[in-house]
Amino acid sequence: MKHDGLSVLESRVASDLARIAHPRAPWLQPRTGPDGAPAFDVLIVGGGQSGIAAAFGLMRSQVTNILVLDRAAAGSEGPWTSYARMHTLRSPKEFTGPDLDIPSLTYQSWHEARFGVESWRALGLIGREHWSEYLLWLRHVVGAPVRNGADVVDIAPAGGLLAVTVESGAGRETLHCRKLVLATGQDGMGRWSLPAPIEALPPARRASAAEAIDFAALRGARVAVIGAGASAFDNAATALEAGAAAVHLLCRRAAPQVVQPYRWLTFRGFLRHFCDLDDAWRWRFMRAILELREGFPQATYDRCADHAAFTLHLGAPVLGAAETPAGVELTTPRGALVVDYVIAATGIEIDLSVRPELARAAANIACWADRYAPPEDERSERLGRFPYLGDDYALTERMPGETPWLADIHLFGIASTMSFGPSGSSINAMTTAIPKLVSGLTRGLFRADVERHWADFQAYDVPQAVLRSTGPASGLRDPGG
Numbered sequence: 046m047k048h049d050g051l052s053v054l055e056s057r058v059a060s061d062l063a064r065i066a067h068p069r070a071p072w073l074q075p076r077t078g079p080d081g082a083p084a085f086d087v088l089i090v091g092g093g094q095s096g097i098a099a100a101f102g103l104m105r106s107q108v109t110n111i112l113v114l115d116r117a118a119a120g121s122e123g124p125w126t127s128y129a130r131m132h133t134l135r136s137p138k139e140f141t142g143p144d145l146d147i148p149s150l151t152y153q154s155w156h157e158a159r160f161g162v163e164s165w166r167a168l169g170l171i172g173r174e175h176w177s178e179y180l181l182w183l184r185h186v187v188g189a190p191v192r193n194g195a196d197v198v199d200i201a202p203a204g205g206l207l208a209v210t211v212e213s214g215a216g217r218e219t220l221h222c223r224k225l226v227l228a229t230g231q232d233g234m235g236r237w238s239l240p241a242p243i244e245a246l247p248p249a250r251r252a253s254a255a256e257a258i259d260f261a262a263l264r265g266a267r268v269a270v271i272g273a274g275a276s277a278f279d280n281a282a283t284a285l286e287a288g289a290a291a292v293h294l295l296c297r298r299a300a301p302q303v304v305q306p307y308r309w310l311t312f313r314g315f316l317r318h319f320c321d322l323d324d325a326w327r328w329r330f331m332r333a334i335l336e337l338r339e340g341f342p343q344a345t346y347d348r349c350a351d352h353a354a355f356t357l358h359l360g361a362p363v364l365g366a367a368e369t370p371a372g373v374e375l376t377t378p379r380g381a382l383v384v385d386y387v388i389a390a391t392g393i394e395i396d397l398s399v400r401p402e403l404a405r406a407a408a409n410i411a412c413w414a415d416r417y418a419p420p421e422d423e424r425s426e427r428l429g430r431f432p433y434l435g436d437d438y439a440l441t442e443r444m445p446g447e448t449p450w451l452a453d454i455h456l457f458g459i460a461s462t463m464s465f466g467p468s469g470s471s472i473n474a475m476t477t478a479i480p481k482l483v484s485g486l487t488r489g490l491f492r493a494d495v496e497r498h499w500a501d502f503q504a505y506d507v508p509q510a511v512l513r514s515t516g517p518a519s520g521l522r523d524p525g526g
């Protein structure tokens with residue numbers, strides 16, 4: 046049943062959006078695909094917060110012939126109700142994002158309408174499940190068109206359009222579009238990393254933090270979590286709360302990252318203009334930030350440290366892993382550790398070759414290593430694999446001319462980070478980054494249609510005023526007379 050407060054808020058949203066709808070004029074003409082069916086102006090792959098916010102931004106620019114596709118069921122998009130294992134978001138509650146600066150669409154407005162103003166005041170951090178519920182509400186209230194259960198498995202050129210193959214319960218179909226946004230999440234340009242020795246273990250003994258893990262089955266077990274970012278602590282805490290006998294968190298470095306670099310960079314100048322810096326500065330900043338990794342909040346740490354069964358091992362990279370009769374033996378420079386189960390919370394790896402939807406293009410997608418050679422002390426093979434994007438978030442070609450259709454594929458995810466700063470990877474950047482993405486998309490659509498706009502302008506003959514005869518009929522003297 047709809048909460049009364051939400052009904053009132055929804056009327057306010059409708060009124061707010063109507064007041065700022067200018068300019069309302071449609072400006073795109075429908076196209077037809079090679080199969081004779083209508084083509085979309087923009088397809089968005091991924092219906093998480095980025096995909097929904099991008100759709101909303103496009104709709105506000107009168108780009109309405111769009112569709113968002115997500116392989117997940119409605120409400121299960123993104124990490125929030127699956128592998129996110131923290132109780133609350135890590136961002137402060139005041140950080141706005143997918144609302145795109147419309148006050149009535151902010152999380153605060155939703156929370157106050159749903160739970161009351163006092164509840165918002167008393168709130169520390171946003172509940173993970175509430176965030177997911179808010180995203181579903183936002184999508185509904187702005188009318189973003191989403192098709193769930195739709196897995197994009199191939200993207201190909203199709204005579205000036207893109208042909209996008211979608212698999213769903215109904216089988217396979219091909220949709221056509223002029224532009225495509227990949228808002229496919231953290232692993233959208235690769236996969237969750239599993240260190241090689243861990244990957245070699247039997248699947249029953251290990252998982253990456255992004256997998257479904259049966260924590261109830263870890264009751265009484267010895268668990269190792271590899272990594273020391275926020276997700277590592279969340280997984281360790283979930284195992285402890287499920288009754289694991291011992292949980293060991295193995296941190297590669299001498300000390301875990303307690304400073305959160307993403308807090309420092311949350312100011313308009315950086316968020317908006319990082320992408321305007323030259324390659325040397327972009328590389329220097331993002332290498333430093335991504336090598337530091339994200340810090341974890343106090344509550345995340347306390348959730349583990351409060352348990353007697355928790356041990357944090359510092360300076361303990363995993364050098365080897367072997368299954369023995371006593372359990373999995375992990376070798377570290379500080380000695381060996383025997384456990385029953387290993388969870389790798391070691392982030393993502395950019396690896397375009399593992400994404401089926403990119404199979405046709407992967408070999409010619411330019412990455413940072415193709416475009417920029419950093420000084421010796423700033424080298425990073427890992428970051429060199431991040432795609433090098435155009436100023437409209439489009440993929441660029443390694444060999445120009447071989448796959449020109451890449452210019453119509455725009456990437457909005459953590460893999461955009463080297464080119465654009467934290468856009469697409471965290472909530473703090475969304476109000477700045479989504480308008481930039483939308484502007485890149487509308488620029489491309491407008492430029493491609495410039496001849497039609499010129500013809501339309503020349504044919505434009507709508508009078509603004511109707512003239513009447515004025516003044517005395519013989520007001521002017523005949524020059525010949």
Ligand SMILES: Cc1cc2nc3c(=O)[nH]c(=O)nc-3n(C[C@H](O)[C@H](O)[C@H](O)COP(=O)(O)OP(=O)(O)OC[C@H]3O[C@@H](n4cnc5c(N)ncnc54)[C@H](O)[C@@H]3O)c2cc1C
Nearest residue numbers: 091093094095115116122123134135136197229230471472
């Ligand atoms: C555990 C965790 C906690 C986080 N907490 C915070 C936080 O507190 N604050 C913060 O600012 N950021 C946080 N982040 C970072 C970021 O905000 C999230 O990752 C967020 O989910 C990114 O949104 P997104 O829409 O870009 O991607 P996602 O939410 O991951 O959505 C991507 C969607 O794309 C779909 N998809 C992928 N490939 C295909 C395909 N081929 N076809 C169809 N659909 C596809 C997926 O099903 C998914 O629903 C967190 C990230 C994680 C992993």
